[in-house]
Amino acid sequence: DAGVIQSPRHEVTEMGQEVTLRCKPISGHDYLFWYRQTMMRGLELLIYFNNNVPIDDSGMPEDRFSAKMPNASFSTLKIQPSEPRDSAVYFCASSANGNYEQFFGPGTRLTVL
Amino acid sequence: GNSVTQMEGPVTLSEEAFLTINCTYTATGYPSLFWYVQYPGEGLQLLLKATKADDKGSNKGFEATYRKETTSFHLEKGSVQVSDSAVYFCAFAMDSNYQLIWGAGTKLIIKP
Numbered sequence: 623d624a625g626v627i628q629s630p631r632h633e634v635t636e637m638g639q640e641v642t643l644r645c646k647p648i649s650g651h652d653y654l655f656w657y658r659q660t661m662m663r664g665l666e667l668l669i670y671f672n673n674n675v676p677i678d679d680s681g682m683p684e685d686r687f688s689a690k691m692p693n694a695s696f697s698t699l700k701i702q703p704s705e706p707r708d709s710a711v712y713f714c715a716s717s718a719n720g721n722y723e724q725f726f727g728p729g730t731r732l733t734v735l
Numbered sequence: 736g737n738s739v740t741q742m743e744g745p746v747t748l749s750e751e752a753f754l755t756i757n758c759t760y761t762a763t764g765y766p767s768l769f770w771y772v773q774y775p776g777e778g779l780q781l782l783l784k785a786t787k788a789d790d791k792g793s794n795k796g797f798e799a800t801y802r803k804e805t806t807s808f809h810l811e812k813g814s815v816q817v818s819d820s821a822v823y824f825c826a827f828a829m830d831s832n833y834q835l836i837w838g839a840g841t842k843l844i845i846k847p
Contacts, residue, residue, distance in 0.1 A: 664839045664840060665779075667834065667835075670833075678834065722767050722833060722835065725780075727778055728778050
């Protein structure tokens with residue numbers, strides 16, 4: 623199994639630009655989670671999906687952030703417009719129904735200049 | 736509300752020292768408990784877990800016991816190696832809710 627796949631691994635952009643992060647969960651997993659990790663705030667859950675439906679988006683910091691899961695094998699996290707304070711590592715994780723273990727991707731390191 | 740409190744890091748030890756990283760939780764009911772590890776530049780990965788009181792999870796020489804009476808799940812290892820240097824996260828999940836509640840993470844530094 624390839625594990626959770628995230629792209630790109632690194633993204634450098636300028637303030638005001640749109641950023642799209644991508645995630646492919648492990649095949650057969652029903653749950654998908656988006657996290658943000660920074661030194662100041664640690665690991666934060668942004669949103670999670672069950673069977674492609676958003677269940678809890680209370681962690682999404684503001685309207686500039688949006689996430690979609692059009693099918694069971696793909697999800698995106700979009701930031702528009704991006705700001706320097708959005709600089710962080712963004713992780714995607716997935717888990718199977720009936721199993722609390724979450725499998726993490728390698729993360730996308732986002733730098734907004 | 737639900738929360739996890741972990742020992743604040745960084746924790747710095749010499750190789751072959753004994754390790755304890757404290758973790759206590761606040762939760763309604765009886766959660767499943769987890770320790771995750773994050774090596775530099777990587778995502779988090781499950782280290783060990785325990786699903787009911789008095790269960791002991793173990794992996795790679797690490798152990799943690801689910802203590803319901805003290806709501807704790809302390810991570811221990813008898814002899815650490817330089818390769819154990821990483822950030823360790825304690826977490827729990829409640830029945831029917833697949834969201835994990837995370838501690839702040841504890842950075843472990845092992846010196847040769």
